Amino acid sequence: MAIPVETFFLRPGGQGTLQARIQQMVAEGILSGRFRRGERLPSTRGLARHLGVSRITVTLAYTELVASDYLASRGRSGYFVSENAPEPPEFSPTPRDERVNWDQAIGRRFSSSETIIARPPDWADYRYPFIYGQADPQLFDHANWRLCAMQALGARDFHALAQDHYDRDDPELVDFIARQTLPRRGIVARPEEILVTMGAQNALWLTAQVLLTRQRRAAIEDPCYPALRALLNQTRCRLAPMPVDASGLPPERVPERTDVIFTTPSHQCPTSATMPLDRREALLARARALDALIVEDDYEFEMAYLKPPVPALKSLDADGRVIYVGSFSKSLFPGLRLGYLVGSEPFIREARALRASMLRHPPGHIQRTAAYFLSLGHYDSLVRRIGRALTARRSEMEHAIARHGLDLAGLGAHGGSSVWMRAPSGTDTARLGEALRAQSVLIEPGAPFFVGADRSAAYYRLGYSSIPSERIDAGIARIAEALAPAPDGG
Known part of the structure; x- marks a missing residue:
């Protein structure tokens, strides 16, 4: 060097x-x-x-x-x-007498263990990793991604790669989203109505910051994505949790004077419930009656490998009141951190300005690499390959759960990559998860998904995007064994 x-x-x-x-x-x-x-x-x-x-x-x-x-x-x-040059001396850290009272110095707190779904850094070394949202390196198209990255780094694309776009996005990526991705969900949008984000979570944060104040009320699903609840709390808005059922969010439960409704209609997080078409129309009608906006988090629509997904809420929206959040994290890999927002131009204009004040835009070479991977057809091939693998894994999950007598609480109708489980009454799935780690099994306890002190500790989520089919039965067997009641006198 x-x-x-x-x-x-x-x-x-x-x-x-x-x-x-x-x-x-x-x-x-x-x-x-x-x-x-x-x-x-x-x-x-x-x-x-x-x-x-x-x-x-x-x-x-x-x-x-x-x-x-x-x-x-x-x-x-x-x-x-020189290889014989003197070694630098070992210096002990300078003693420091910390005199700052950080409890007083910190004006606002953003850390909260209650909203973190913890997984060990070495999760891939576990034999039975039933965790959600992680990529399987055996399924990813490494060769073509590498070729697209090399193409994006070439001299022809240097301007797109190196310039400061300020608040703009890569036009080739935006064009693909507008002409290929969104039409699959029945959505028609102009480039001025699309904003590329650093993943779906960044899209949700931008939306919350633009739309919410202390005086406004946000309705959220219960249970829901824990990080969404955390970022909404950062806005200091009024939160209205709404219990979901087997069909997702019931529109009649949306309270009066609600300003923004956050929902995951295609794959409710974490129960995997799919909102039927009639309920989607009823939710739009409820939002219209309240003059409320809807934020539709369609984070996993590419994972509809069993049958075509129900039309997106955004595709049914004639009022312009639905803001659509999409992501490439589940279909490509989470470390990519690429998502997008789709909404009316006045909203996108404000979200774009807020994004520019923080990080300008997602890195140019990442956007251009993704644009090549998408436009050259590699993405569609990858989604089909993942769909075939997840179909086999889902089938094995269903058979293993039934074979070992576990209680399935939620299963996506169109596909997905996880199942929502219910443990016997009185089970603390956080403790269950700790016990299973010793057996090289990882699960996700359900308590962080729920709002308030009455959280149910008996639920847990099992992902199957990162575990081979041949290991699923043995892993489910270990979970069943850990949940089995102790024998008399045990």
């Missing part, structure tokens, strides 16, 4: 000759640990030009450092930090 020439500078007013000062500068870099053994130093010509000194001065300084074994010369390759 080469040490950048920009890291070298001569302090004004330094003592000694220029040669001595350059020697000291390099030696200090080595002794401090900034320059490491084997790293290449700038050329004598390059360093001389950078420091504004003669090349012979730098050459003499390097020669002295070679003589003292700080540097090594390798012919025409240049000068390197």
